[in-house]
Amino acid sequence: MRAALLRGKAQPLEIVDLEIAPPAPGEVKIRLVASGICRSDLSVTTGVLKSPMPVVLGHEAAGIVEELGEGVSSLKRGDRVVVSLSPACGECLFCNEGAPNRCFQMAPGMIGSTMLDGSNRLSQNGERIYQLCGVASFAEEAIVCARSCIVVDDDVPLERACLLGCGVLTGAGTVFNFPDIKPDTSLAIIGCGGVGLAAIQAARIKGVAPIIAIDIDPAKLTLAKELGAHHALDGNDDVQKAVRKLTGLGVHTAIEAIGNVATMESAWEMLRPGGLEIAVGMPRAGEKIPIRAGGLFLEKRLAGSTYGSSDPRRDIPRLLAHIRNGEFHLDPLVSEELPLERAQSALDDLAAGRGARHVIVFDH
Ligand code: APR
Ligand code: ZN
Ligand code: ZN
Numbered sequence: 582m583r584a585a586l587l588r589g590k591a592q593p594l595e596i597v598d599l600e601i602a603p604p605a606p607g608e609v610k611i612r613l614v615a616s617g618i619c620r621s622d623l624s625v626t627t628g629v630l631k632s633p634m635p636v637v638l639g640h641e642a643a644g645i646v647e648e649l650g651e652g653v654s655s656l657k658r659g660d661r662v663v664v665s666l667s668p669a670c671g672e673c674l675f676c677n678e679g680a681p682n683r684c685f686q687m688a689p690g691m692i693g694s695t696m697l698d699g700s701n702r703l704s705q706n707g708e709r710i711y712q713l714c715g716v717a718s719f720a721e722e723a724i725v726c727a728r729s730c731i732v733v734d735d736d737v738p739l740e741r742a743c744l745l746g747c748g749v750l751t752g753a754g755t756v757f758n759f760p761d762i763k764p765d766t767s768l769a770i771i772g773c774g775g776v777g778l779a780a781i782q783a784a785r786i787k788g789v790a791p792i793i794a795i796d797i798d799p800a801k802l803t804l805a806k807e808l809g810a811h812h813a814l815d816g817n818d819d820v821q822k823a824v825r826k827l828t829g830l831g832v833h834t835a836i837e838a839i840g841n842v843a844t845m846e847s848a849w850e851m852l853r854p855g856g857l858e859i860a861v862g863m864p865r866a867g868e869k870i871p872i873r874a875g876g877l878f879l880e881k882r883l884a885g886s887t888y889g890s891s892d893p894r895r896d897i898p899r900l901l902a903h904i905r906n907g908e909f910h911l912d913p914l915v916s917e918e919l920p921l922e923r924a925q926s927a928l929d930d931l932a933a934g935r936g937a938r939h940v941i942v943f944d945h
Contacts, residue, residue, distance in 0.1 A: 584720030585924040604650035614739040616718035617641035636711040639718030641746030643739035665893035668726035690715030741911035752779030754889020764788030772839035773801040785809030854879040
């Protein structure tokens with residue numbers, strides 16, 4: 582099967598033929614229909630995120646179940662599924678605390694780019710190929726953990742539903758799952774890419790007001806307003822002054838959806854006393870946020886969020902319900918559909934800030 586392979590940091594993706602082993606117990610083989618391209622994929626190519634190489638990128642996907650590994654009873658051949666990042670076990674300490682996004686079983690995929698047992702199912706002429714997040718969806722087929730798959734109805738277009746696997750769930754989940762974000766409280770969203778635009782839509786659904794979108798790309802700000810932001814601020818301007826003008830004391834909550842420590846600092850500065858910053862973007866390992874500690878005396882709080890603090894089995898169906906009743910829109914998030922051969926140009930576009938989400942659609 583064909584896949585886009587990353588051999589090493591800063592190298593271009595190569596379209597290659599790979600061997601794919603059958604699914605092991607608890608795993609399934611998926612014929613991929615579509616894969617979103619997320620900033621975290623780009624971050625692996627630049628070295629901001631680490632992964633063993635060579636690796637097949639791609640971690641938000643949708644497709645059709647083609648083959649079941651031993652013991653899989655939750656899925657059947659032909660099921661249409663969204664592949665989530667979380668094969669949450671339901672049994673570990675974190676799953677029992679209601680935080681499946683922190684499940685111990687996330688680690689092999691997220692840190693080691695392997696399946697749960699630490700091995701891989703892809704190879705090229707005998708050489709081991711790693712699978713980003715245990716998903717590796719820049720490929721025509723994928724072996725994934727059955728527990729990562731969420732079945733969707735026949736009328737859900739997989740070319741859009743793939744975005745629920747990571748970016749959309751991360752952005753929307755943050756808003757839906759943080760109790761601090763309430764109706765009629767102010768919310769700033771810094772970074773209006775795939776993640777930020779999903780957060781804006783969730784905030785509109787939750788009745789949050791005002792929603793203040795901040796980005797440096799005018800096209801993103803236009804989209805942000807169309808999708809529910811009440812105000813759009815150019816990140817190149819004095820956003821602190823603008824936020825104070827709109828809110829008086831500052832915002833109740835600020836979400837950073839870029840992964841940039843400078844905007845994490847900016848989010849901290851725009852909080853009102855008692856306000857909460859939620860850092861969703863993934864910074865380079867080891868980076869530090871230069872925040873003024875005096876803000877703590879104003880009872881400001883800083884929180885992180887992984888995967889929108891989501892439980893995919895609960896939150897993907899909830900999002901699908903919002904999509905079905907016309908409250909949440911995936912179409913405007915997709916700037917371009919392209920074939921696997923153009924995966925590299927999609928990464929280049931993302932790096933240059935061109936468009937919102939690009940989606941690879943597979944031609945089988
Ligand atoms: N100020 C404001 N906006 C900025 C700035 C800045 N200094 N720098 C970049 N942006 C905007 C870009 O214009 C873009 O619209 O941030 C947005 C980032 O969007 P994407 O590149 O589409 O990233 P996305 O996939 O949404 O991911 C955001 O979440 O999951 C993590 O790893 C992911 O850290 C990344 C973050
Ligand atoms: Zn668990
Ligand atoms: Zn992602």
